[in-house]
Amino acid sequence: MANKILNLDLSKDPIMPAIIYGRIADDRMQTVTVNITRRDEVADLTGCKITFEGTTHSGQTKVFDTNNVSSTSPGLKKGTFDYTFPNMAFAVAGKYDRAYFSITKDGKRDTTADFDILVTGNADIDAPEAKTIITEYNKLVDDLQKLQKQNISDLQKQQNAYIQSSDDEFKAIQARITDLETQIDNYEKAVGKMTSDAVSAVDEALNEFKAGAFYTQIESDNLFAKKTDLTKEKVNLGNVDNYATATLEEAESGLAKDKFMTPFLVFKAIAKWVQGKFVTPEDLLNKTYPIGSIYPSISSVNPELLFGGTWERFAKGQVLVGVDESDGDFAAGKAGGTKAHKLTINELPKHTVPLGLNRGPNPSASGSGTGGYLWGDVASGGKNSGSVGGDQPHNNLQPYIAVYMWKRTA
Structure with a gap:
């Protein structure tokens, strides 16, 4: 048996859809085939969530159902699906206040035009x-x-x-x-x-x-002297004084002449004597090259590997000059000078410029004098002398030998 057809448009234009009739407690026995268009063009429903939404007579209940929608991929492509009405859709007698289908996809929502549902009593x-x-x-x-x-x-x-x-x-x-x-x-x-x-x-x-x-005890006593019998006189040390052992203070001072020294006291005395007489490598570095010192060398080895401390390359392509507190150009740390320089007019030495000779009548001429010639400067039309010079900057370097320079920073 063919399903009832519902033609619905998402533009809400009325298409005179069929009326759905049902009776209270009808359950999944009535299926409709729904065709969705958008202004008379097929609506592609691929990937959409389709929901039947309705408000029953006098707003007694509301129905939202997606479980009873069925279709195929080709059907959704053509905007077609089937919907089977569950018993909850026919739970209240009377005409639906509103019934339609909603379409959602990617957070967007649209709805069809309304259609009528009449539910009769039982x-x-x-x-x-x-x-x-x-x-x-x-x-x-x-x-x-x-x-x-x-x-x-x-x-x-x-x-x-x-x-x-x-x-x-x-x-x-x-x-x-x-x-x-x-x-x-x-x-x-x-x-x-x-x-x-x-x-x-x-x-x-x-x-x-x-x-x-092995010796017996009697044989040992006869052969070797007992400890109690050992005296200075019996070992030929009768003329040696019985000195006391020096104290730590006496050992470190080194002034006592009649005291014995143990190995420990000898060590402490030597340690006291050398204290302050030798410097550490760090002390030697700080005394020789304190922070801010300059170290020149023809070797590229970083002085950190030789002396310790932290160094950085300094004054690449520059020479050092003494500070002059009375001249701002030679303040501490200031750099200046150029490798080459092009002379300006003000830097040229004073010199004379040959004047040009204009040919023409000389009203003041008489006798043999200058005759018909006037002396005039170049600006008044005389002939210029030939141009000389290459117009290039001159080398500004003093005689030098390049070395590596390092500055200690820490």
Whole structure:
């Protein structure tokens, strides 16, 4: 049986759609085929979320349903889908206040024109209510069964993963136990050999001890002097004074002449004597090249590698000149001068310029004098002398030898 057709336009233009009729408690037995256009052109619904939205008679309930929309990719491309009305759409008798479909995609929303839905009552009021309750119950049972199957599937996956993980851990522990057993076996062998070697060494030492010749106590007393019998006179030191041991202060002062010195006191006395007589490399650097010093060298090696401290290259392509507090051009740290210089007019030495000679009548001429010639400057039209010089800057360098210069900064 063909579905009822609904032709709806997103521009809200009325197209005289068909009227949907239903009765209270009807459930998913009525499906309509919806064709969506936009100003009579097919609307591509690919990737769109389609929702049936409606307000029942006198605003008693509102219906929002996306679960009962079905279509195919080619159908959505042509703006076509099917919608099956659930029982909640026919829960209130009377004409819908408003019914339409909404289309959303990428955060944008549009709706179709309204269409009419008429819901008629049921002679048996209890039967639809019971039908609705049973339908909802069956739906709940279906949902619970799906959820149970999903949970069982998830638990089986978790159990399999746990078993696999446990197997891997057990294998790793077993390998570790095997490794430890090997180490213990090697250790026992090593300890056994060491014990055997030690027993052999002790036996050998005892045998050597037994074979040795030793004095008895009586023989030792007769051959060697007792400690209590050792006096200065018996060891030929009767003329040596019985000096006391020097104190630390006496050892460091070095003034006592009748005291014995232990090795410790000798060390402390020497340490006291050398204190302050030697300088550290850092002290030597600070005394020789304090921070701000200049170090010239024909070697490119950084002085930090030679003396320590922190150095930086200084005065590349420049010479050093002494500070003159009375001349601002020679203040400390100021740089100046140029490698080449082109002379200005003011820097030229004073000199004369030849004048030009103009030819013409000389009203003041008489006799043989200058005759018909006038002396005039170049500006008044006389002939100029020839141009000389190359108009180039002159070398401004003094005789020099280039070296590496470094400045200590820290």
